[in-house]
Structure formats: C-alpha cells, structure tokens
Amino acid sequence: MIWLNGKVLPLDEARINVLSPTAQFGANVFEGIRCYWNEEEKQLYAFRLKEHYARLMQSMRLFGIKSPYSEYELEETMKEIVRANRYQEDIAVRQTVFVDGFGSWFSTEPVGMFIAPIAKRRKEVPLSFTERTCVSSWERISERDMSPRVKVGANYINSRLAKLEAEDRGYDSALFLNRYGYVAEGTGSCFFMIKNDEIITPMLTDSILESITRDTVLNIARQELNLKVTERHIVRSELYSCDEAFFCGSAVEISPISEIDGFRIKEREPGKHTIEIHKKYIEIVTGKNIKYREWITPIYGGGI
Numbered sequence: 001m002i003w004l005n006g007k008v009l010p011l012d013e014a015r016i017n018v019l020s021p022t023a024q025f026g027a028n029v030f031e032g033i034r035c036y037w038n039e040e041e042k043q044l045y046a047f048r049l050k051e052h053y054a055r056l057m058q059s060m061r062l063f064g065i066k067s068p069y070s071e072y073e074l075e076e077t078m079k080e081i082v083r084a085n086r087y088q089e090d091i092a093v094r095q096t097v098f099v100d101g102f103g104s105w106f107s108t109e110p111v112g113m114f115i116a117p118i119a120k121r122r123k124e125v126p127l128s129f130t131e132r133t134c135v136s137s138w139e140r141i142s143e144r145d146m147s148p149r150v151k152v153g154a155n156y157i158n159s160r161l162a163k164l165e166a167e168d169r170g171y172d173s174a175l176f177l178n179r180y181g182y183v184a185e186g187t188g189s190c191f192f193m194i195k196n197d198e199i200i201t202p203m204l205t206d207s208i209l210e211s212i213t214r215d216t217v218l219n220i221a222r223q224e225l226n227l228k229v230t231e232r233h234i235v236r237s238e239l240y241s242c243d244e245a246f247f248c249g250s251a252v253e254i255s256p257i258s259e260i261d262g263f264r265i266k267e268r269e270p271g272k273h274t275i276e277i278h279k280k281y282i283e284i285v286t287g288k289n290i291k292y293r294e295w296i297t298p299i300y301g302g303g304i
Contacts, residue, residue, distance in 0.1 A: 003081040003115040014114060022098035022112075025105040026154030029059035030096040032250045035082065035299060036122060036286045037089050044087060045296040047250075047285045049075055051212050052095075055151065060097055062150045065108050067097070075297070082117045082299050092120040092251065096153070122285075123253050127270040127278050130258035131172040131247065133186070135236060136162035140176035140184035140207045148184075148207050159187035173247070175239070175260065178207035183234035189249035190214040191234075193242040194273050198228040200242075206233065213248045216295075220280045227273065239263070244271030254278035 002014040021027035100112040166174035176184040221227040240263040256270040283289040
C-alpha cells in the first residue's frame, strides 16, 4: 500500500502524470527513513523521524516548493501507511514531495507527495561484507551549482554517473572529490576513515549532505567509544594509508571499505572500530540502547 496525496492506495493504483516536472526533470525532494523491528518488544521503531522531516522541510524551502503538510501531519501520515501494511520487519520508507501537473522545470506547483514503505533487511552483526571502492573521475556537486545540502532527486544523477563508472572499472562503489580536491562523500553515503584510533570525516562544507546517519556515527564515536573525532579536509593520498574506512547512510547503514583505488586498507576485513560502531548503531536504531530512546518513534502505539 502507498500513500499518495492523502489517499492510501494499492501500489498499482498510485500514479502520477508522465508529463509532470518530477517525471521529466527530477523536480522532487525526498527522505529515506529506516524503521527497525524489535522482536522482544513486538514494536517497529522509526529512526530519527523528527530530524528527517526537519530536513525534508528544509529541502522543500531551498528547492522552492511549499509544503502542503506540517511536520506533525507528515509524521502521523507515515505511521498510518506503515500500519496499513502491518509490517513486522525492518523497512525503508521513501517520502517524496514532487512537482506535479503539466509545468516545466521551473514550476513550483501543484505539489504532490507519496510515502512508500518497503521491506529492507538490516546488516547483520557482526559485519562481513566489505566494499571495494575507487575515487571517481566525476567531481562532487557543490554549492556553486547544485547544493549538496538539498536532497533533490536530480542531484543523485551525480552519484549515478560515479556509481556506473565504478562498476565499469570493477569496483563496488565510488568516492567523490570536491571542487578543491578534498574527499567529499560516496555515492549516496558519507565517508569515515580511522587512523591511529582517531576517526576522521570530511567537514559539512566539503560538498557533503548534512547526513543524519553521519551525525549518529559522530555521537557513537564520541559518547559510546570515547574515540578522538576530527572533522577536517581529507586529501586523496591519506585514503591509501588509513587503518579502517567505511561509508554510512540510512540506506547502507555502516558499510566497511576494504580497498580504495587498488590500495588495500590496513584492516581489509571490517576493523574493530567499524564493527563496534555498527554494533552500537544497531542497538540504538532497534531501541536496545535506552540512552537514545528519544531518537526512535514507535509505529504501533497500541501494539500490533
């Protein structure tokens, strides 16, 4: 079941105009929210719901479209459509606000929205899969062209080109450099590396998304693991001598990197800090770490 413009519909009945600006030009903003099933409590928890909707509102404002809904209405509607599907498993919920009608690429209305919950399994503890990645020949978009801070559908063509290039070269994923030659982020995920027990990540001004998962990882590293944390410029050659590296994001969660541009990371298997960060992350998103209960929202108020 899909929620579209105020109605709960079967998937094959949820349709939009093929000539709309969203279909033709990618005129939409979106959020991907993860929900995790807690078997012991028989509860499904949405992770950092309020932060996701605050960012969605910011994206709409910066993209130049008005929100037809308040943050409270969005939260309640999201719960409604998830409950309609009666999920008792981990899911990802895509919320997309789009420009409908028969306008052009500069149209600002009419505004439509859909919410689509889809089953998506979490990464298991302990982590086993690692990614082979490469530095892309494509440059990361910047504030001088298309702002990385805005989750606009069209922005992700930048990541699409890098991802396809990486796969053609035999890699799993790609890593962007920004306009100034510093490391930015992956294709739809933020980047962290660890050197001498210090966790290092690019700054928010390095052409990266203001990631909610990145903020979560920073909190885990500082508050749970007592690691030294540094947000700074990272140059390309540093990538080849780090002890551990991983991507993070709502979709990928914590995804260890084993190789960059053919250089093996020192800890080719998931490193000890990466494993511990992932373990703490799963504890938090499933509601098993009581210190972070304010970050999770129960979907089933009265039980399923």
